[in-house]
Amino acid sequence: MSKAGGGESGEGGGAGGGSSSEKAQQQEDEALTGKALSAAGPGWTKVSCPCCVSERVEPLVLVKLGEKVRPETKRWIIRLIGATQKDGGAALLAHPGEDASGDIIMVSAPRCTLLRAAEELGLCKAYHTGDMEAFSYNDRDNFKDSDNMEAFLTLAERQHIVKHELDGLRAQRDVRIPGLPDSCTLQNRDNIWQKLCSAGVILDTFPLHNANQLKELSEAWYSGNQLAQPLDSVNGYFGSSVAFYFSFLDFYTWSLLPPAILGLSITYFSGSAQEEMVESVSSAKHPNDEDDSGPAVSGHMIQAMFSMLWSTVFMELWKRRSASLSYRWGTMHLAERFAEPRPGFHGQLGVNPVTGRVEPLFPEWQRDLRMALVSVPVVGLFLALVVLGMTCFYWGEAQVQHLHKDWDSMLSQVLLYLPSVLHISYTNMLSTVYRKVALSLTEYENHREQSAFEKHLTAKVLVFTFFNYFAVLFHIAFFKQDVPLLRKRLASLLIVTQLVNQVTEVVIPFLVDRFISGPQRRESEDDPQEDKFRNQITLPAFPGLFAEYIELLVQFGYLSLFSCVYPLTAVLLLINNLTEIRSDAYKICKLFRKPFSAPVANMGVWQIAFEVLSFVSVVSNCWLLLLSPRLQEICREGGMSSTNMLMLAVLVEHVLILIKVVLSVVIPDEPDWIRKKREHIEYSSMQALKQQTDPAAL
Amino acid sequence: MSKAGGGESGEGGGAGGGSSSEKAQQQEDEALTGKALSAAGPGWTKVSCPCCVSERVEPLVLVKLGEKVRPETKRWIIRLIGATQKDGGAALLAHPGEDASGDIIMVSAPRCTLLRAAEELGLCKAYHTGDMEAFSYNDRDNFKDSDNMEAFLTLAERQHIVKHELDGLRAQRDVRIPGLPDSCTLQNRDNIWQKLCSAGVILDTFPLHNANQLKELSEAWYSGNQLAQPLDSVNGYFGSSVAFYFSFLDFYTWSLLPPAILGLSITYFSGSAQEEMVESVSSAKHPNDEDDSGPAVSGHMIQAMFSMLWSTVFMELWKRRSASLSYRWGTMHLAERFAEPRPGFHGQLGVNPVTGRVEPLFPEWQRDLRMALVSVPVVGLFLALVVLGMTCFYWGEAQVQHLHKDWDSMLSQVLLYLPSVLHISYTNMLSTVYRKVALSLTEYENHREQSAFEKHLTAKVLVFTFFNYFAVLFHIAFFKQDVPLLRKRLASLLIVTQLVNQVTEVVIPFLVDRFISGPQRRESEDDPQEDKFRNQITLPAFPGLFAEYIELLVQFGYLSLFSCVYPLTAVLLLINNLTEIRSDAYKICKLFRKPFSAPVANMGVWQIAFEVLSFVSVVSNCWLLLLSPRLQEICREGGMSSTNMLMLAVLVEHVLILIKVVLSVVIPDEPDWIRKKREHIEYSSMQALKQQTDPAAL
Known part of the structure; x- marks a missing residue:
């Protein structure tokens, strides 16, 4: 300066x-x-x-x-x-x-x-x-x-x-x-x-940006071969919302180790998963009672059971980790609801009954009404449009294949791609429109706090995006009941989407930065400080963490919802995430303008999304196990009717959900020492209130 | 004086x-x-x-x-x-x-x-x-x-x-x-x-007791024909834990009106529920698609769907009512966890990290360990003993009936009653032993707060008692799959247990009081005050609210778990509860010593028990609907396989659970105005902490 x-x-x-x-x-x-x-x-x-x-x-x-x-x-x-x-x-x-x-x-x-x-x-x-x-x-x-x-x-x-x-x-x-x-x-x-x-x-x-700090941070973060991320420095430099994302990514990546090892060993021991059915038919020739439990416990089942319980334990442990991080970063006692409302908030001026300050007030029931009568129906409409799109796509595909069979010309060959292209562009268009609609809906809901605003916005986009990603997979799993197709689709999605993501997220911005916008702002040591700052204006704005989180959520969905059909999911995800940590770190450090980041105490709505997914996974895994050809074969040999098998699956599902609920209740959401610190803070403020003798200060 | x-x-x-x-x-x-x-x-x-x-x-x-x-x-x-x-x-x-x-x-x-x-x-x-x-x-x-x-x-x-x-x-x-x-x-x-x-x-x-206040209270409470209870006076005289019981009883009784009216009209319109099956067989002769939805929506189904959603709405509304009562009675901000530990608590002397006072400390993990390694297995053992008893009872009954068929003498006639008698005495013995065991287990767990102690004790006894009551009904519903027997059993339980309860709870103490212990302490106006006080020593101690609550819980269980088999349940319960309010009030005012009652903010563990029951009810109702002979008949005519029917039931169950979860999340647990008052109290104490400049006071 x-x-x-x-x-x-x-x-x-x-x-x-x-x-x-x-x-x-x-x-x-x-x-x-x-x-x-x-x-x-x-x-x-x-x-x-x-x-x-x-x-x-x-x-x-x-x-x-x-x-x-x-x-x-x-x-x-x-x-x-x-x-x-x-x-x-x-x-x-x-x-x-x-x-x-x-x-x-x-x-x-x-x-x-x-x-x-x-x-x-x-x-x-x-x-x-x-x-x-x-x-x-x-x-x-x-x-x-x-x-x-x-x-x-x-x-x-x-x-x-x-x-x-x-x-x-x-x-x-x-x-x-x-x-x-x-x-x-x-x-x-x-x-x-x-x-x-x-x-x-x-x-x-x-x-x-602070050039020195940034240089130190990037050296400790992604330049070397270090395994641990410098999370405290990330929190210091980029703020707790970014730091929570990277902490979660870190925690999640290491949590993938057990399912990855299990997946690898199942693939190794069961030879090839695809030939499993053939084997079971040829080998299981003694349908007596003692043998029943042996072959029935296949790799599928172990994988499914494990991933169902793993997801709950993982989320509970993350909550504890998140609580200690929020204590460490000093964000466990944020007072946003007592602060001034966010800039976009409007309402009639009045006295806030909580703080006693004069500020715009907006009745809660009116917000609830707007959500119930406007937001929910509109979101529902868009979800229906997704389903409609999917239905049209399947209908179109059937039509085109019919045509192709009849004609079998070059034209019909090209036409075969038409439904996919139309569907993809329809989906993209829909999601662009939806994002705008979600933003204005959330504005219309008129939330008082910035965090509530973001929570509702994220939740809206999240539901839609998730539906968009998984509708096809659920359709294959539950309606078509076609496990091989599901397996094929899942493998291609895992590999293709991850490659595409890495390319669009990092490689393209990197190339743009290096060859197009970069040369314009090449800077030397002697440049005045102002010019260096001015250069930062030319960087693109950071697009936010939504895309990063949704990527993790979709991954987690693949893993927990459908992992039992493709045991190597966790291995692929583990490899992907190890590079993802580095590429995300590089991206946020170098390719974008520094984002503002409000102090937050946890991942907010994302935590709930992961938890909901982990419960849905029980339903989908039990269903997929039921569809598993090997299990069906064994049951048929054991003389079980399909009704009894279904009943058994339902029973197992209920028991697993019960276990998950009990686990999530029994494992406390915050470590004991954090609870004591938090209670100490509460106690101090209660004591302070009692000490206070001046009634005017209340 | x-x-x-x-x-x-x-x-x-x-x-x-x-x-x-x-x-x-x-x-x-x-x-x-x-x-x-x-x-x-x-x-x-x-x-x-x-x-x-x-x-x-x-x-x-x-x-x-x-x-x-x-x-x-x-x-x-x-x-x-x-x-x-x-x-x-x-x-x-x-x-x-x-x-x-x-x-x-x-x-x-x-x-x-x-x-x-x-x-x-x-x-x-x-x-x-x-x-x-x-x-x-x-x-x-x-x-x-x-x-x-x-x-x-x-x-x-x-x-x-x-x-x-x-x-x-x-x-x-x-x-x-x-x-x-x-x-x-x-x-x-x-x-x-x-x-x-x-x-x-x-x-x-x-x-x-305070004779004047008690007289006023009893006149306003149960002497006249008033419909509303003087809950504020009850809270003032007996304290909030008693007042919460009576408020809940009141709220619950009035909430029974909708299901009672529905039950009455279903019984009226469908003629006799027992003959339903016969009718449906003779009338449904057109198994075409349009007719399918008409007769399928039977009284059973309406009753079941209604009671499943009713129970959630009821519990959510009660939570809101409970929050306003606790505000009204000044118990929304209790500080038990910051107070001295309860008398029975022991541990090594140390500095409490929360309050900074010297007091006995007991590490949390040790308590968790004791719960996991001692309490849970012992409780499980007792539950297993209940199941064992039931199994022996069924086995004994079968044996005795076999004998009776073979011999057909007076002796075998008497022997027919033996299994029941043995089972009842076994169950009673078991529950007496269990109560003692539960008490010492909870003592051993060494809870710091009295409320935590009571919560864990109540939870233990509750699980056992509930299991004891419902094991037979669940056995009939899920294993024997015998709906008529369930209906018979339910009706007799509803009528017999309620009569027995009323008699043992009120009539016997009343008679004892009137004819045995009462005359000994006949008092005149001129007696010195001390003698009147001394007379209260001769009254029996109040046995606590456990029996009252469990009675309501079991009622609620009959209603929500099995109501679809016996639509008049709600009507019977409504009538019972209207007298129950009066008899309970009479009992606590006149027949017992006045109990101590700690200020509490809600019903504690009972609230959770009712909520859990309301979720279990979805599973049991869906299952009972599936067993309903009429529905099975219709589906068979509609050409549905039993597998598809089961799948449909599972789908309906999942959707209903989803609706219930969404309902309980969407309906806030406390009214808006209470939330504001609570936040105001929090804000005041936070402000006070900030005002405080003296570091020694922290």
């Missing part, structure tokens, strides 16, 4: 306003920042509190302005960012970049703002006793490192706090923004940042 | 100790109560704080001493009760009854002790704003009625607090109890009350 602010001070000086209205504006601006005590760093706005003064200011977030934004608008924004919260500002630090007319603003945060926001977010930090405690601003001196922000808060947390403060900016009265037409006048309590974005003043707000 | 303390002051005076050791004891006693400021009422021990002085003291709890207890021991106990908590006492008020040598001690509580205990228990009380807030001693002036204990705390709460304080008495150093052999010396941290009970000094501790 040595070169910064060379040209202009960025503050009140220069620009020499012409008209009287501009002068009045300037005076007002100066009144806004009147309480500033001293400069925090060259070119940065001033801070109002002595403890926040520091020589070195680290730019955290970059705001990209529209090209036509006038200098007075930029100055207004910079002053707004720097003003204290009492004056309606964000109490952050702003820097105008190279000069006052450039199209970027760099934002950083002083110590007090960071600490107050850490308290507001409900972050837990290391207390002097070594335990993690909910951070309290008044008690800040007892927290470790609370004087050194770079050690106290992670980079991701600091950047999230900046975004949080910017997003929370609200007009305190009706204000005209200088340099903008009158149509953009701010009403009282309007969200300023949203308004500026929709007016085209602000094009983008994104966190900046 | 006008007559009380006429003879003796109960304090240090009188008795004129002979030996020097007794004198030293007396001096020590006086030192203990040295800080007492003034007498609270005639004959009562003195209170140490000026605000607690009051003219009238209401006796809350009666302690019955052993007959051989010497006056010095009694004096020691009275002083212990009256001493401040700093001196190791209970900070309560004690009264020696008629004279210092009598075998009762009456205990009451001063204001400060009540208020501090209310805070410790985590009771919520009405704040000056009208909301319920967690009571805080420091903030007491802002709570309504906090100067009038009889309005602020209910009678049941005051009595529970007295018990809580007495149970919590621990020796602060090694102490010899005067008048007892040396073997009864108290070690440091020994639980004094437990020790005194096991030494035979204290025979019983029970809360006293």
Whole structure:
């Protein structure tokens, strides 16, 4: 930051306003920042509190302005960012970049703002006793490192706090923004940042990479041959939502070892799985009682039983791991529901009965009504469209094959591909439309918290995507009851989709970066810092973790739902995931702009999705076992009617579901020591409430 | 209390100790109560704080001493009760009854002790704003009625607090109890009350009835023809655990209306359910497709579908009702896990990581190990014994009938009853043994909280009792597959067990009370108060709510598991419950000693039992529908194979379970307004923690 602010001070000086209205504006601006005590760093706005003064200011977030934004608008924004919260500002630090007319603003945060926001977010930090405690601003001196922000808060947390403060900016009265037409006048309590974005003043707000930290991280993460991921550094650099994804990927990959070993040994011992049926017919010639249990316990059954119980144990252990990670990363006690509502939330102004603050309120029943009467039917409609598409595809395929048999020409040969092509394009179109619809539906549901918004959005897209992926497989398994086809399909899906995913996710962005967009932003050591930051604008925005999670979920689906037909699933997935960890890490470090990441306590809705899948897997596995030709053969020889066999399968299914339910109840969701720490935090706050004698503070 | 303390002051005076050791004891006693400021009422021990002085003291709890207890021991106990908590006492008020040598001690509580205990228990009380807030001693002036204990705390709460304080008495150093052999010396941290009970000094501790309140309550509860129960008064007089039982009984009874009306109309419209099959055979002569859906939707099916969904909706609505009751009664924020462990808890002394207090600790994993390796196998063994008994019974019955056929004499006629008699006595014996075993198993598991102890004990007894009741019915339904027998059995069980229950629960105690024990304690208005209290000792102890709850659970089981075979179940249960409410109310008011009742936030383990039952009901109903002769007939005519029918039933079952799961997730467990109040309490305590600057208080 040595070169910064060379040209202009960025503050009140220069620009020499012409008209009287501009002068009045300037005076007002100066009144806004009147309480500033001293400069925090060259070119940065001033801070109002002595403890926040520091020589070195680290730019955290970059705001990209529209090209036509006038200098007075930029100055207004910079002053707004720097003003204290009492004056309606964000109490952050702003820097105008190279000069006052450039199209970027760099934002950083002083110590007090960071600490107050850490308290507001409900972050837990290391207390002097070594335990993690909910951070309290008044008690800040007892927290470790609370004087050194770079050690106290992670980079991701600091950047999230900046975004949080910017997003929370609200007009305190009706204000005209200088340099903008009158149509953009701010009403009282309007969200300023949203308004500026929709007016085209602000094009983008994104966190900046820290080259040194990034280099260290990538060396520890994917450059070498290391097996363990540096999860704490990932959490520090990219934030807990990204870190939770990679932790889960890690945990999941290692959890694949037992089923992979089992799958390998079953394939090895049973020779070839495909010839199994033939063998059983020729060898099982003694249908007496003692022999019955021997051959009936085939590789299929072992695999199925194992994978059904494995999935529950895996999920329960992950929950425990997730709880300890959230304790370690200080996100176990987040206070989002007590904070201000998310920017997009609207409603009638009123007093929040929980916090006693004046804010927009929206009745719960109205949201429920909207979900029940609008969202659910619309989602159902789209699911029906998927089924319709599939039906048309099968119908079309039958028609085309019929035609081909009749004609047998080149034309009909080409026509054979038509249904598949139509179906694929239909599916793609549908899912594009659906994503937009899901977004507006969730907007319409008007959730108060950002996390609730994301949860509902993810759930909607998730249900659809999952249905889209698995409808065909379920159709083959349950209606066609064609195990060989299912096996073929599953193997091809596993190999093809994974290859395609790796290519589209990593190889293509890598090539684009290397040969098309990369050369334009080749940078040398001597470039000014601003240019390096500016280069990050040219990187594509990070597409979010949805695609990554859904990939894992679909994998997990293949594994738990249909693994008994193809025992090598786990092996393939294990190999895939070992490369996936590296490619995902490379992707997020190098190929995209750094994403904002809110502190989260767990995987949210994804955890539920995995759990639901693990229960559905019991039904599908029992069904597939029932279809298994070998088992049918054995039962027929044992003199069992197909009704009795079905009854047996149903019984086994019920028992397995019971075991899974019992397992998931018996294994606690958080380790004992975490429970004690959590209860200690609860106890402390209860004690504090009792100590409190001042009724006004309630 | 006008007559009380006429003879003796109960304090240090009188008795004129002979030996020097007794004198030293007396001096020590006086030192203990040295800080007492003034007498609270005639004959009562003195209170140490000026605000607690009051003219009238209401006796809350009666302690019955052993007959051989010497006056010095009694004096020691009275002083212990009256001493401040700093001196190791209970900070309560004690009264020696008629004279210092009598075998009762009456205990009451001063204001400060009540208020501090209310805070410790985590009771919520009405704040000056009208909301319920967690009571805080420091903030007491802002709570309504906090100067009038009889309005602020209910009678049941005051009595529970007295018990809580007495149970919590621990020796602060090694102490010899005067008048007892040396073997009864108290070690440091020994639980004094437990020790005194096991030494035979204290025979019983029970809360006293308040004649006026009881009269008012009984008039509003069961004397008239009122339909609604005075639940708030029940909560005030008997405490929330009793009140929750009666609220549930009330809610459940009214919830029976829809299934009762449905059952009545089905019985009316379908003529006689027994002749249904015959009709369907003779009328359904057109097995074409259009007709298929018509007759297939029989009364059975409607009843079954309805009862499966009804049970989930009923339980979800009850949870909401339960949440509002717990808010209303101030028990939504209980702090038992932060309080001292229950008296029977033992472990190595250590620092509790949650509260930071020194107390016995017992590692969680050791408890889990004990449960997994001891409790679960033992419970399993007893369940196996039930099954064994049933098997022997069926075998014996077959043998005896075989004999009877061969011999056909008077002897064999008598022998026919032998298996039943043996089975019944075996079952009774088994359940008596099991109750003892369950108690010691739960003791052995060493739970820290009383509620956890009771939860585990109830769960153990519950599983066994339920198994005992339903094993035969499940056997008939699933193995014998004999619907007519099931119907016969169910009808007789419904009518016979309910009659038997009513007789054993109410009529016999009533007769005993009226003709045997009652005349001994006939009392007149002029009797001294002490004699009236003494009379309550002769009443039998209240046997607890277990039998009441299990009765409801078994009823609910009959209704939800097997209702489709006997549509009038709900009607019979409705009639039964309307009388049950009155007889239970009469019983608890008149026939037994008043029970202690800890504040609870819900029905605890019973809620889970009802929910589990409601899920099992789907499985059993689907199965019974499958067995229904009419449905089988229709399917056979429709050309469905039995395999397909079974598959259809399994499909329906899965869909219904899915619907139930979705319903129970979608219907929130607490009403919206309760959620807001709860979050407000959480928010307040979080805010308080942030305000707190004193690190020592953490």
